[in-house]
Amino acid sequence: MTDFLAGNPPCVTPAKENNEVLMSIQHQIRAFAGTFILVSLLLAHYHSTYWLWFTAFVGANLVQSAFTDLCPLEMFLRKIEKKPKSLDFGRT
Secondary structure: HHHOOOOOHHHHEEEEEOOEEEEEEEHHHHHHHHHHHHHHHHHHOOOOOOOOHHHHHHHHHHHHHHHHOOOOOHHHHHHHHHOOOHHOOOOO
16 A cells, blocks of 8 residues: 555556566567657658558557457567566556
8 A cells, every 4th residue: 555655556566576676578568669669750750751651560569469468579578588477567
């Protein structure tokens, strides 16, 4: 309850392992997607408008993963980090 009063609801309290704060897979996916979208928009502006197709691909992948819970980046990150879903916030 003190985490909630401090502004950190229990569902988003960072997981810790060996006193090291871990970023959840979901937060990593959001960071990757946001970075890819911003970079592709910059490339579309300064290089070629065809980069907007990459932006559309990232957006479509985010939408389909919201409905199917199937995300290639999530599968890749789980394999390289060997992080169980139990460390993700609010997921089982």
